Amino acid sequence: MSVTTAHNAKKMYRFDLVKRLVARLKNDEAVIGGIGHSNFDLFTAGHRPQNFYMLGSMGLAIPIALGVAIAQPRRKVFALEGDGSLLMQLGCLSTVAAQAPKNLIILVMDNGTYQITGGQPTPAAVGTDYVAVARGCGLTSAAWAADEEDFERLVQRCLETDGPHLIGLKLDAQGPAGQTERDPVQIRDRFMRGMGVKQSKLPG
Amino acid sequence: MQAWHEIVVEALKANDIRLIPYVPDNVLKPLIAAIHADPFFTAFTTAREEEAVGIVAGGVMAGMRGMVLMQTSGFATLPNVLASLPCAFHIPVLMMISERGTLGEFNLGQAAVWRTMRPALESLAMEYQVITRLDECGFQVDRTIRQALMTQQPTAMILSPLLTGGKASPVKAGG
Numbered sequence: 001m002s003v004t005t006a007h008n009a010k011k012m013y014r015f016d017l018v019k020r021l022v023a024r025l026k027n028d029e030a031v032i033g034g035i036g037h038s039n040f041d042l043f044t045a046g047h048r049p050q051n052f053y054m055l056g057s058m059g060l061a062i063p064i065a066l067g068v069a070i071a072q073p074r075r076k077v078f079a080l081e082g083d084g085s086l087l088m089q090l091g092c093l094s095t096v097a098a099q100a101p102k103n104l105i106i107l108v109m110d111n112g113t114y115q116i117t118g119g120q121p122t123p124a125a126v127g128t129d130y131v132a133v134a135r136g137c138g139l140t141s142a143a144w145a146a147d148e149e150d151f152e153r154l155v156q157r158c159l160e161t162d163g164p165h166l167i168g169l170k171l172d173a174q175g176p177a178g179q180t181e182r183d184p185v186q187i188r189d190r191f192m193r194g195m196g197v198k199q200s201k202l203p204g
Numbered sequence: 205m206q207a208w209h210e211i212v213v214e215a216l217k218a219n220d221i222r223l224i225p226y227v228p229d230n231v232l233k234p235l236i237a238a239i240h241a242d243p244f245f246t247a248f249t250t251a252r253e254e255e256a257v258g259i260v261a262g263g264v265m266a267g268m269r270g271m272v273l274m275q276t277s278g279f280a281t282l283p284n285v286l287a288s289l290p291c292a293f294h295i296p297v298l299m300m301i302s303e304r305g306t307l308g309e310f311n312l313g314q315a316a317v318w319r320t321m322r323p324a325l326e327s328l329a330m331e332y333q334v335i336t337r338l339d340e341c342g343f344q345v346d347r348t349i350r351q352a353l354m355t356q357q358p359t360a361m362i363l364s365p366l367l368t369g370g371k372a373s374p375v376k377a378g379g
């Protein structure tokens with residue numbers, strides 16, 4: 001894997017990365033967008049029935065994605081989680097490593113701040129390396145993306161090989177490109193249809 | 205006569221509840237052991253109860269029903285995620301809580317946190333059942349699970365020491 005470190009990874013634009021990710025999804029992969037601007041940019045990149053947008057429950061994007069991954073082992077599942085959110089639930093990386101779901105891919109959206117609440121730096125911004133943390137938890141396939149091309153290469157590798165995988169993304173300070181429609185029951189209903197779990201005569 | 209944990213396992217299987225993430229508790233030991241011994245279930249520990257709620261929420265939305273096991277103190281860590289995930293999104297996350305802190309509790313910390321559980325459940329407007337009797341256990345667990353699934357609501361089943369024997373004090377009062 002890449003030898004990019006937290007220090008020399010390029011700071012990239014979150015919305016651009018999310019669009020690049022979505023463009024590579026050809027097999028109804030599930031994507032769980034965490035609280036904060038991760039789910040805003042996922043929604044703004046274009047709604048897909050396989051997207052789930054968290055509105056609260058800070059830190060649970062990876063656990064939700066793990067549940068989906070266990071329930072549907074043949075579907076690739078992505079978790080888009082902010083650095084502040086991951087920091088609140090770091091223990092989940094050990095849980096993922098222990099369960100080792102081959103179909104789970106974690107993207108850490110690391111802008112060093114709690115952007116949605118005003119851009120205050122997280123306590124980890126000074127020196128915590130999330131990829132090193134993930135490796136320390138037993139997630140051996142964890143790497144920083146050096147730049148946009150490297151990100152695309154890593155995503156393709158995640159789609160083609162067994163995981164669990166984790167990609168660290170250093171972000172610039174640009175804000176989100178839009179805002180998620182906050183209607184949790186609709187989001188859940190559409191996601192369950194997108195997962196092929198719910199059939200309904202009510203138009204979705 | 206079946207033990208309470210055998211009755212619970214039967215009700216879980218009857219309702220296709222397979223995914224069981226948990227943070228352990230001493231009273232839950234026989235249930236945890238029975239679940240691990242049965243390949244029907246996917247059971248594992250998590251670092252926090254919040255995480256387990258997220259895992260079951262994801263599982264249920266993707267077609268695998270689940271239940272979180274915890275003790276009273278674990279429940280006390282959950283109101284925020286319950287309010288914003290299963291309550292807000294209408295996801296039938298099932299919880300089974302071993303009740304510590306009452307009927308002979310020896311740890312004041314447990315007794316103090318016990319007092320927060322029912323008020324928290326009530327202020328979340330969450331359906332819950334307290335299971336106290338062996339002869340009612342199967343009916344309560346089965347019907348509570350079915351109602352949660354049919355109404356797409358989270359629910360809590362509290363295992364009273366009256367049912368399980370709880371965790372008795374190792375020493376006599378004042379001893």
Ligand SMILES: Cc1ncc(C[n+]2csc(CCOP(=O)(O)OP(=O)(O)O)c2C)c(N)n1
Nearest residue numbers: 036037038058082083084085113114115116
């Ligand atoms: C338990 C909890 N604490 C605090 C908040 C307030 N809050 C909402 S989003 C957020 C920051 C999220 O940061 P991060 O995951 O890094 O995402 P970003 O905003 O940078 O996109 C905070 C502190 C909350 N919703 N829940």
